[in-house]
Amino acid sequence: MMRLRLTSLPQRSLLQVTTVVVVALAGMALAANVSGWLAALLVLVLMIVVSAGFDLIARSTVRSRPTWDRFILPNLLVVGAALFLRLVASGGGVAAGLALFGFLLVLVVWAEQHDWRGATDRRWSTLALLVIGYVVVFALYAAIYQTKVRTLFNAPAIVAVTMLIAVRLLRLTDDLQPYLRLAPYAAFAGLVVGEVTWALNYWPLNGLLGGAFLLTVLYFLVQVLSQHLAGRLTPRTLAEHGAISLLAAVLILWRRL
Known part of the structure; x- marks a missing residue:
């Protein structure tokens, strides 16, 4: 406990x-x-x-x-x-x-x-930081997406937030990873979420649903990248995380319908 x-x-x-x-x-x-x-x-x-x-x-x-x-x-x-x-x-x-x-x-x-x-025993502290990380990034995604400003303005903010949080979340899974090795992965995650933000701007989603959708994308990326960095990424692992993220995304979009 x-x-x-x-x-x-x-x-x-x-x-x-x-x-x-x-x-x-x-x-x-x-x-x-x-x-x-x-x-x-x-x-x-x-x-x-x-x-x-x-x-x-x-x-x-x-x-x-x-x-x-x-x-x-x-x-x-x-x-x-x-x-x-x-x-x-x-x-x-x-x-x-x-x-x-x-x-x-x-x-x-x-x-x-x-x-x-x-x-x-750092399991609980690591788990707490992971949960807080996802809660915080959801709040940021929702608030930024809710502004409904042009992609030229909100996408860079989403990319910057994603890159920062990706570095911390990936370091939590393996704090021995050097920053220079994590940088390309964090940048990749930021660019992917930024591209998804650009596409979502054409959907009539409110801030909470838009933030939740972006969160599912980030969750999938962090899980896959962390497994890859640890050398444990397999087709089965990829399919499991993909299925979880896809189900969450479908539920979010269904909630909008």
């Missing part, structure tokens, strides 16, 4: 986690009620605060500087929450979204430092 053992963190680190989460929640609540350049500035400040706090927590628990890919999930979580909260109309929905954001932020910090410490 998974247990979030924040008590395993030093007392000083617990205080740091609490401070970062409280500041992030306050800033996110403010960002949800403003727009334009002020909202963008607030999100940028929140990313800096969360990154600095995460770095400080990691240094105090692991005694070393975290690698750059470990900053991907916390920062994408901030951006994804800020964008997704704009899709929520009701005050209750915003409150629930803020609560979920705070919980996921705590979980990301715990899971990343637990994974970085090289704990004997």
Whole structure:
């Protein structure tokens, strides 16, 4: 059974986690009620605060500087929450979204430092990071797709998000893979999802359905690429992941009909 053992963190680190989460929640609540350049500035400040706090927590628990890919999930979580909260109309929905954001932020910090410490059993922390990664990228896909701007603008954003999250997800499956080897695979995933985004722009899908469809594409790519990197990709594995992704895509499109 998974247990979030924040008590395993030093007392000083617990205080740091609490401070970062409280500041992030306050800033996110403010960002949800403003727009334009002020909202963008607030999100940028929140990313800096969360990154600095995460770095400080990691240094105090692991005694070393975290690698750059470990900053991907916390920062994408901030951006994804800020964008997704704009899709929520009701005050209750915003409150629930803020609560979920705070919980996921705590979980990301715990899971990343637990994974970085090289704990004997990292299954739960890795699973938590994988799940959070897919949740965050869904929020980003949905928010970006909902804008319904021209492909020239939303596709590059989708590609950039996909490349970043692909690097982190692939590193979670094998943290010994060098970045230079992962870069072409992440770029490939980004380009494929970007091409799918271009095609989806001609479909009458809302942000949630469009984001869910893109998520199924990313899931398939990450699973196949991770198996390929590990040297375990077989026709059977390819067919299994393809069937799961195809079924999910059909259900999403059927929901639209």
